[in-house]
Amino acid sequence: MNIRKMLVTILVASMVCSFGSLAAAGMTEQASQEEKPLSVLVYITGVVAGSPPYTALAEGANQFAAEHPNVKVKIYEAGFNQAEWEEQLTSLVATGEYDIVLGSNPSLPEIAVRVGSKFPKQKFVITDAFLEGNSQIRTYLYNQYEQSLYLGYLAGLVTVSDMPYANKALKVGFIAAQEYPLLNKHMVPGFLAGARMINPAIELDFRVVGNWFDANKAADLASSMRAAGVDVFAVIAGGAAQGLFRVAQQQGAYIVYHNDNEYKAAPSHVVGCGSMEQRKLVMEVLSDVLSGSVAYGTASIVGVKEGYLGFHFDDPAYVRNLPQDIRDKFEAFMQEVREGRVSYTLPPL
Amino acid sequence: MNDRMDRRWKRFLGVPRSALGSLVILFIALAAVFLLSFLLSKTPARTLRYFFIGPLQNTYYLGNMLNTSIPLIFSALGVSLAMRAGSFNLGGEGQLYGGAFIATVSAVAMAGWGIAGVICAIVLGAVTGGVMAAFSGYLRMKWQTNELITTFLLSNAVSLVVGYLIAGPFMDPATNLIATRKIPESFRFSRILEPSNLSSALVMALVMTVVVHLYLYRTKSGYELRMYGLNPRFARYGGINSGSYLVLPMFLSGALYGLGGAMAIFGTYYACMKDFSVGMGWNALAVALIARFRPVAIIPAALFFAYIESGARNAMLHSDVTFEIASIVQSVVFFLVTSSVLQRIGTKRERG
Numbered sequence: 203m204n205i206r207k208m209l210v211t212i213l214v215a216s217m218v219c220s221f222g223s224l225a226a227a228g229m230t231e232q233a234s235q236e237e238k239p240l241s242v243l244v245y246i247t248g249v250v251a252g253s254p255p256y257t258a259l260a261e262g263a264n265q266f267a268a269e270h271p272n273v274k275v276k277i278y279e280a281g282f283n284q285a286e287w288e289e290q291l292t293s294l295v296a297t298g299e300y301d302i303v304l305g306s307n308p309s310l311p312e313i314a315v316r317v318g319s320k321f322p323k324q325k326f327v328i329t330d331a332f333l334e335g336n337s338q339i340r341t342y343l344y345n346q347y348e349q350s351l352y353l354g355y356l357a358g359l360v361t362v363s364d365m366p367y368a369n370k371a372l373k374v375g376f377i378a379a380q381e382y383p384l385l386n387k388h389m390v391p392g393f394l395a396g397a398r399m400i401n402p403a404i405e406l407d408f409r410v411v412g413n414w415f416d417a418n419k420a421a422d423l424a425s426s427m428r429a430a431g432v433d434v435f436a437v438i439a440g441g442a443a444q445g446l447f448r449v450a451q452q453q454g455a456y457i458v459y460h461n462d463n464e465y466k467a468a469p470s471h472v473v474g475c476g477s478m479e480q481r482k483l484v485m486e487v488l489s490d491v492l493s494g495s496v497a498y499g500t501a502s503i504v505g506v507k508e509g510y511l512g513f514h515f516d517d518p519a520y521v522r523n524l525p526q527d528i529r530d531k532f533e534a535f536m537q538e539v540r541e542g543r544v545s546y547t548l549p550p551l
Numbered sequence: 552m553n554d555r556m557d558r559r560w561k562r563f564l565g566v567p568r569s570a571l572g573s574l575v576i577l578f579i580a581l582a583a584v585f586l587l588s589f590l591l592s593k594t595p596a597r598t599l600r601y602f603f604i605g606p607l608q609n610t611y612y613l614g615n616m617l618n619t620s621i622p623l624i625f626s627a628l629g630v631s632l633a634m635r636a637g638s639f640n641l642g643g644e645g646q647l648y649g650g651a652f653i654a655t656v657s658a659v660a661m662a663g664w665g666i667a668g669v670i671c672a673i674v675l676g677a678v679t680g681g682v683m684a685a686f687s688g689y690l691r692m693k694w695q696t697n698e699l700i701t702t703f704l705l706s707n708a709v710s711l712v713v714g715y716l717i718a719g720p721f722m723d724p725a726t727n728l729i730a731t732r733k734i735p736e737s738f739r740f741s742r743i744l745e746p747s748n749l750s751s752a753l754v755m756a757l758v759m760t761v762v763v764h765l766y767l768y769r770t771k772s773g774y775e776l777r778m779y780g781l782n783p784r785f786a787r788y789g790g791i792n793s794g795s796y797l798v799l800p801m802f803l804s805g806a807l808y809g810l811g812g813a814m815a816i817f818g819t820y821y822a823c824m825k826d827f828s829v830g831m832g833w834n835a836l837a838v839a840l841i842a843r844f845r846p847v848a849i850i851p852a853a854l855f856f857a858y859i860e861s862g863a864r865n866a867m868l869h870s871d872v873t874f875e876i877a878s879i880v881q882s883v884v885f886f887l888v889t890s891s892v893l894q895r896i897g898t899k900r901e902r903g
Contacts, residue, residue: 279873284728285820285827289615289748293868296611296746309727320746331727380718380825382727412714 239272240492243300246279247287247307248414252441254462255330255480259306262484270492276300282414288313295321302491306330306480308384314339325498327487329480330384332551334501342483345505346384346460347392347548348539349476350436352506352513353458354396355535356474357434359528360456362401367454367471371431375407377423377446379414379439387549389460393436395546407432411442420445428453434473436460447471465519473523474532477512503548506539573841573848576887577855583883584862591872598870605865606858612865614747618819620857622647622828624756624849625811626835628763629680629804631844635767636800637780638688639699643808644832645706645713646680650809651816652713653679655823656721658734658816669738673813680809681802683709688801692794698801706832717825729825740818750818757850759810764846776800808832837884859884 244263250256260277267275280290287309295303295317303314303326311333314326318338325338332343357374374397378385390408397404407430409423420442424435428449434456437443447468450457457464457471461478483504490496504510513536514520521529538544584602592598606616626643633640640646654676661668687701723732740750767773779786779796787793811831816823838856842848859880866872 278868283826283829284730285824290864290868292746293612293615293864297868307727312726312728380729381722382729383724384727410718412718 238492239274240270240302240488241300242267242273242275242488242491243294243303244275244277245291245294245303245305245310246277247284247305247310248282248440249279250277255306255478258478258480259304259329259484262481263304263488265481266485266488273488273492284309288316292317292320295324301325302327304328304484304487308332308382311336311339311341325491325496327491327496329483329487332501332503335499337499340487340496340498341501342487342510343501343503343551344478344511345388345503345548347388347546348505349460349478349511350389350392351396351399351544351546352532352536352539353436353460353474353476354393355399356396356528356532357393357436357456357458358397358400358404359531360434360458360473360524361397361404363525363528365456365525365528367433367456369431369433371433372401372404373407373431373433374404375409375424375427375432375435377409377411377420377427377435377437377439377443379411379442381410383551385438387551389436389438391549392546411439413442414440415442417442417445417448421449424449424455425453428455434458443467463514463517465514465517465523469519470523472519474520475514475517477514479510479512483510506536507542573843573852576841576884579887580859580880580884583880584859587879588866588872592866592870594870598866598872601869602862602866605869606861608865610744611747612861614744614749616857616861617744617753617854618747618749619860620850620853621750621752621756621818622811622815622831623835623838623853623856624760625807625814626831627838627842627849627853628759628846629684629807629811630836630839631842631846631849632763632767632776632807633684633800633804634839634844635780636776636796637783638691638797638801638804640684640687640702640801640804640808641699641836642684642687642702642704642706642709642805642832643835644828644830645709646683646805646808647812647815647831648713648828649683649709649812650676650680650805651812651828652717652721652731652823654809654813655731655734655816658738659732662735662738665737668735669817672734672738673810673817676813676816677806677809680812681804681806684805684808685798685802688798692797702801710826713823714825717823723822726822728822730822731824733822734816738817739821740814748819752814752818755814759807760846760850763807767846772799808835811835841884856884 450471658672687698842852
C-alpha cells in the first residue's frame with residue numbers, strides 16, 4: 203500500500219513537474235518570441251523631407267522602435283530616380299539584414315515582386331498600395347477615392363458659394379505632379395464625383411506638372427487655371443504645391459488638401475485638409491509583424507470608416523476660413539461617410 | 552635603328568607618363584573620400600571599408616558596378632569621337648535619353664520581329680542620338696553656330712519632350728512607375744553574374760571600344776577626322792572635305808550616346824523610365840576627360856567612375872552616410888579633370 207501510495211505520489215509529482223516545465227518552457231518561448239529581435243528596413247521611394255506620408259512612415263517606425271528595444275529600424279531614402287529603386291532595394295535585401303521591408307508607394311509592389319522572386323524569404327509590407335496573391339507581400343490601400351470624394355464635395359460647396367474668391371464658373375481644379383493609376387482611377391474621378399454631388403454641372407480642370415518639385419511650373423498652371431475660371435483647387439504635387447499656394451494667395455483662390463494639415467501653407471486660402479493616419483497604420487502593422495500575425499498575400503482597403511482617413515476639423519483655420527452653413531453641410535456629409543451611408547463604386551485599379 | 556628603338560621606348564614610356572595627370576586626379580578624388588568619410592560619418596572606418604571593398608565584396612555588387620560602367624563607356628566614346636574631330640558634344644544626356652526612348656518604343660512595336668526587331672530597335676535608337684547631334688554639326692557647317700550651345704539646348708528640349716511622351720501617350724497604364732511599356736522578354740540581353748544587373752551589353756561596350764579605336768587610328772576616315780580636329784585649316788589645305796568632318800563625327804558621337812541608351816534599356820531596365828539618364832551625360836564627359844579622349848583608356852576611366860558610385864552606394868547601405876558623398880567625389884573629379892595643369896603633369900616632365 204505504501205509502495206502504491208509512493209508510486210502514485212511520484213507519478214503525480216512527475217506529472218506536475220512535467221506540466222510545470224512545459225508551461226515554463228511555453229512561457230520562456232513566449233518571452234523569447236516577445237524579445238525576438240526585429241530588423242525593419244523603411245524603404246522611402248523618394249526622400250522624407252517635404253513628404254507628409256513618408257515623414258509619418260519614418261516617424262511611425264522610429265516611434266515603434268523607441269517603444270520596443272528589440273526592434274531596429276533603418277530609414278533608407280532611395281531618391282527620385284525610379285530607375286534606381288529596384289537595384290537599391292535588391293542591394294538592401296541582399297544583405298539579409300532585414301526581417302521586413304516597410305514602404306509606402308503604389309509602385310512599390312511591382313518592384314517588391316521582382317526583388318522578392320530573387321529572395322523568397324524576404325517579406326514586404328507596403329501601405330498606399332494594392333497587390334493581392336503574393337505570399338511575400340502584404341498591402342494596405344488608403345481609400346483615396348473616398349478622401350477625394352469628400353474633399354471634392356467640400357470644393358463643390360465652396361465653388362457654388364458666395365465666398366469672396368468664388369466665381370460664377372462651375373469649375374474646380376486638380377494639379378498633379380504626374381499621372382499614375384491611383385491618381386487617374388481613384389483620386390481625380392473621386393474628386394469630380396464629390397463636387398458633382400453638389401452640382402452635376404461642375405467641371406474639372408486637370409493639369410499635370412510633370413515632376414514633384416517645380417513650384418514655378420505649378421504656379422504657371424494654377425495661374426492659367428485661375429484665369430480659366432477655377433476657384434477651388436486640389437493638389438497632389440509634393441514640393442511643387444508651393445506654386446499653387448503662392449498663386450492662391452496672390453490671385454485669390456481656395457485649396458482643399460489631401461492627406462495632411464496644410465492650413466498654414468496659405469492662410470485663409472486652404473479651406474479644408476484631409477488626414478491620412480499613416481503613423482497609426484505603421485505602428486499597428488509593425489505590431490502585427492512582431493506578433494507574427496501579418497496575413498501575407500492579402501490586401502486591405504482602409505478608409506474613413508476604418509479610422510485611417512479623416513479630416514482636420516480641429517484646426518481653427520477650418521472654422522475661420524469657411525462659413526457656418528458650408529461647415530454644417532460638410533460635417534453632415536462626413537458623418538454619412540463615417541457611417542458608410544454614402545454609396546459609391548470604387549473603381550478597380 | 553637606334554633612333555627607331557628610342558622612339559619605341561619613348562612611346563612605351565609615354566603612356567604611363569601621360570597618364571600621370573589622370574592618376575594624380577584619381578588620387579586626390581580618393582583622398583576626398585577619406586576626408587568626407589571622417590567629416591560626415593560617425594563610423595568612418597566602416598564607411599571607408601564599405602566604400603572601397605563593398606563594390607568588390609561579392610559577384611552581385613561587382614556585377615552592378617560593371618553594369619554601371621556600360622552606358623558610361625558608350626557615352627564617353629561618343630564624347631571622345633566628337634572631341635577628336637575638334638567638336639564639343641554637350642548634348643549627350645538628351646541623345647542618350649532620346650535614343651533609349653526610341654529604341655524602347657520601337658522594340659515594343661516590333662515585338663513579333665524576333666532578332667530583326669532587336670537590331671532595328673537598337674539601330675533606330677542610335678540613329679536618333681546621331682541625328683540629334685548631327686543637326687548641331689550641320690548648323691555649325693551652315694551658319695557657324697556654336698555646337699557647344701546647340702547640342703546642349705537641343706538636348707534639354709528633347710529631354711522635356713521625351714519626359715512628356717513617357718508620362719503621357721507612351722506611359723504603361725499597368726504600372727505606377729512613370730515608364731513606357733516593357734520591351735518583349737525575347738528582346739532582353741542575357742544576364743551575367745545573376746542576381747546582379749550585369750548583361751551581355753558589357754561585351755558590346757568592349758567591342759565598340761575596339762571598333763572606335765580601330766576607326767580612329769587604323770582607317771583613312773579616322774585619320775582625316777583626327778587631322779581635322781588637330782588643325783582644320785591644315786586639313787583643308789591637305790584636301791580633306793571639312794564640311795563632312797563637322798557633321799560625321801557629331802553623328803557618330805550622338806549615335807554612340809543613343810546606343811548607350813539602348814543598351815541600358817535592353818540590358819538593365821527593359822522599359823524607358825522618366826529621367827533615368829539624369830547625370831549620365833555629364834559623368835560620361837568626366838570619364839572621357841580622365842581618359843583624355845583615348846578610346847582604350849575609357850574602359851579604366853569608366854570603371855573608376857562606376858567604382859566610386861558603387862562604393863558610395865555600398866557605404867550608404869551599410870553605414871550612416873548619404874549618397875551625396877558620391878556626388879561630392881564626382882564633383883571633385885569633374886573639377887580636377889578640367890585642370891590643364893594636372894592633366895599635363897606627365898607631359899611636362901616628358902618635355903623637360
